[in-house]
Amino acid sequence: MNNKNKPLFSEFPPVSTEQWMERVTADLKGADFDKKLVWKNLSGINIQPCYNSESKITQLKNTGENSQGLVNYRKVSVCCGETGNDLAKKAIEEGINGIIFQLIDTVPVAELLKGIDLNQITVSFDIYNNATAFTKGLVAFAKGKDLKGYINTGIISNYVTTGSFDDSQIEIAAELVSLTADFPNFKALTISGTEYLDSGANQVQEIAYTLNSLVFLTEKLKSKGVAVQDIFNNLNFLLAIGLEYFVEIGKFRAFNNLLAEVAAKYGVSEFSNTITAKTSIWSKSITDAETNLLRCTTEAMSAILGNVDGVLIDPYDKEFKSASDFSSRIAGNITTILREESYFGKVSNPVDGSYYIEEVSSKIAEKALELFKAIEAAGGFYKAFENETIQQQIAEIRLQKLKLISQRRTPMVGINKYPNLMETVDASLLSTGGASNSKVLTPRRASLEIEAMRRFTEELVADTNVRPIVQLVSYGNLTMRKARAAFAYDFIGVSGFDVHQEESFKSAELAAKESAKSDSHVVVICSSDEDYDETAVDFIKTFRALNTDKVLLLAGAPKNMDELTEAGLDGVVNMRSDVLVTVSAIQEKVQNNLKS
Numbered sequence: 023m024n025n026k027n028k029p030l031f032s033e034f035p036p037v038s039t040e041q042w043m044e045r046v047t048a049d050l051k052g053a054d055f056d057k058k059l060v061w062k063n064l065s066g067i068n069i070q071p072c073y074n075s076e077s078k079i080t081q082l083k084n085t086g087e088n089s090q091g092l093v094n095y096r097k098v099s100v101c102c103g104e105t106g107n108d109l110a111k112k113a114i115e116e117g118i119n120g121i122i123f124q125l126i127d128t129v130p131v132a133e134l135l136k137g138i139d140l141n142q143i144t145v146s147f148d149i150y151n152n153a154t155a156f157t158k159g160l161v162a163f164a165k166g167k168d169l170k171g172y173i174n175t176g177i178i179s180n181y182v183t184t185g186s187f188d189d190s191q192i193e194i195a196a197e198l199v200s201l202t203a204d205f206p207n208f209k210a211l212t213i214s215g216t217e218y219l220d221s222g223a224n225q226v227q228e229i230a231y232t233l234n235s236l237v238f239l240t241e242k243l244k245s246k247g248v249a250v251q252d253i254f255n256n257l258n259f260l261l262a263i264g265l266e267y268f269v270e271i272g273k274f275r276a277f278n279n280l281l282a283e284v285a286a287k288y289g290v291s292e293f294s295n296t297i298t299a300k301t302s303i304w305s306k307s308i309t310d311a312e313t314n315l316l317r318c319t320t321e322a323m324s325a326i327l328g329n330v331d332g333v334l335i336d337p338y339d340k341e342f343k344s345a346s347d348f349s350s351r352i353a354g355n356i357t358t359i360l361r362e363e364s365y366f367g368k369v370s371n372p373v374d375g376s377y378y379i380e381e382v383s384s385k386i387a388e389k390a391l392e393l394f395k396a397i398e399a400a401g402g403f404y405k406a407f408e409n410e411t412i413q414q415q416i417a418e419i420r421l422q423k424l425k426l427i428s429q430r431r432t433p434m435v436g437i438n439k440y441p442n443l444m445e446t447v448d449a450s451l452l453s454t455g456g457a458s459n460s461k462v463l464t465p466r467r468a469s470l471e472i473e474a475m476r477r478f479t480e481e482l483v484a485d486t487n488v489r490p491i492v493q494l495v496s497y498g499n500l501t502m503r504k505a506r507a508a509f510a511y512d513f514i515g516v517s518g519f520d521v522h523q524e525e526s527f528k529s530a531e532l533a534a535k536e537s538a539k540s541d542s543h544v545v546v547i548c549s550s551d552e553d554y555d556e557t558a559v560d561f562i563k564t565f566r567a568l569n570t571d572k573v574l575l576l577a578g579a580p581k582n583m584d585e586l587t588e589a590g591l592d593g594v595v596n597m598r599s600d601v602l603v604t605v606s607a608i609q610e611k612v613q614n615n616l617k618s
Contacts, residue, residue, distance in 0.1 A: 039076045065226040067385040073377035080384040084282035085275035086329030092367035093120035093144045093332030094357040100125050103133030116351055117358045120144035128152045131159040140164055146171035157201050169205040172258035174212035178235045182217050185462045196246040199256050209258035216262035220303040220465035222420025225273040230393035233284055234403035254285050254293035262302040263321035272382035274328025279387050298332040299325035303465050306341050308451055310436025314338035319356050326366045327373050333357050342451045428602045437469045441515040449480035478609050479518035486616045492521040493542035495533045498553035506577035507548040513595045517605045530557035538568035543612050547576045554580050559589050566590035571615050573608050
């Protein structure tokens with residue numbers, strides 16, 4: 023039989039949604055489908071576990087085009103023209119094709135850009151002082167060349183992080199649009215939305231508030247005589263990239279779609295803007311910092327598949343020290359590998375037409391448009407920020423995110439799960455907590471509260487010259503005791519204590535006696551529920567008869583908690599335990615014991 027023209031997998035009959043649901047319902051054995059299999063994202067969208075041709079998917083228009091000329095950015099801090107030029111050339115030699123010069127003040131443009139081919143390299147500028155003077159020099163230097171990139175004066179980012187809007191910035195922005203009129207690929211207006219996500223916002227909020235700020239800025243510039251078409255042709259959006267891989271893809275696609283809708287309301291049907299995506303501060307860690315490389319990789323992938331024009335990846339160690347040559351090089355290599363070896367940005371976007379991505383994109387767009395309209399109806403961006411509506415809405419989501427992290431329901435490697443117990447951490451680098459000013463947005467790491475907990479341990483070690491020891495004591499059912507010991511090892515390990523590997527005993531009585539006499543400061547009982555029912559109370563009483571100081575915990579969720587507590591148990595660690603609450607209580611008692 024000739025199978026050359028036979029469709030792939032044609033020998034397998036199609037499975038309808040009804041058939042799939044019947045099988046899943048049977049496999050769930052009465053468990054709730056929505057609770058078990060439907061993912062409820064904090065952006066307010068419910069994501070189904072399966073999509074097929076029967077699914078009613080809305081396919082968005084104007085979601086952007088896969089950038090064939092993806093810009094791989096590196097930031098260069100400029101103290102003087104010569105040094106900035108040297109750093110930029112070094113980056114270009116390492117494969118970077120986009121430089122973002124961070125200018126404290128103006129420097130000679132010819133000196134800064136000497137030897138850099140503006141027809142090949144994209145050059146952008148973060149400049150908060152004397153932007154007009156610098157731009158005049160830039161356009162004169164670039165005459166006759168294809169100047170590509172953007173200028174960022176912080177017109178929105180400065181406002182949301184300080185609470186003070188400088189109206190003179192509107193005049194400057196209008197002048198920059200005029201000065202760069204001969205360079206269509208250079209964008210004079212940068213609107214940042216990174217501060218929203220980095221302050222704890224969800225994807226819907228980041229899109230909506232960024233577009234609200236666009237309307238605010240457009241109205242301001244119109245009052246200065248700037249044509250709407252010129253405004254939209256000069257836009258560069260700076261957006262952060264979060265950890266939720268598929269949702270972030272949908273976010274960028276939804277943003278492009280809604281941007282086109284906003285432009286249409288102003289009578290603009292065709293325009294040329296850029297989107298620059300930056301890896302988020304929120305998702306990064308100081309502990310086990312190398313895991314930031316993995317986060318940066320998935321973030322960059324989702325941004326590229328979301329059809330952005332440029333990607334800026336922060337060095338993995340940026341959050342606790344000045345980036346080294348190595349970390350800067352590795353950051354740039356991530357995008358280079360994705361672009362050149364994985365062919366992202368070189369082929370048609372593989373997510374186009376994906377039922378799952380299209381559904382996520384359309385739902386995010388729907389929710390973001392709803393929030394955008396609500397802010398506009400209530401008076402717009404400026405009023406919503408001045409009366410702290412935006413800050414309060416972000417704070418609500420931030421608290422939910424932090425709760426999920428503290429409960430370990432949002433796993434973050436090296437932060438609340440899978441700690442690197444071999445790592446030595448400098449306490450001075452760790453946060454003291456996550457306090458913030460409710461009137462402004464404060465970009466921060468999600469890990470600040472857990473870092474403060476780790477800092478407590480490191481300061482205790484420095485003060486007492488003792489690193490608390492945790493002993494995992496197991497007996498009984500082999501499978502359960504090993505599973506619970508592994509869980510406790512991971513759970514308490516984020517504290518920075520010296521957690522020893524599981525130590526097994528033949529009986530509960532022997533385990534209680536030996537652990538009570540050991541040099542440990544914390545003991546965790548690890549066994550099965552059946553063994554706990556029979557021996558947990560006796561274990562605790564035997565243990566407490568020999569030692570009343572040590573912290574005694576149990577891995578699991580016993581039903582007779584009151585009885586166990588009365589016998590002398592200090593607490594439990596299980597899937598429902600809050601890592602901050604539980605470990606902080608352990609630390610406090612250990613501290614009292616060490617200092618008494």
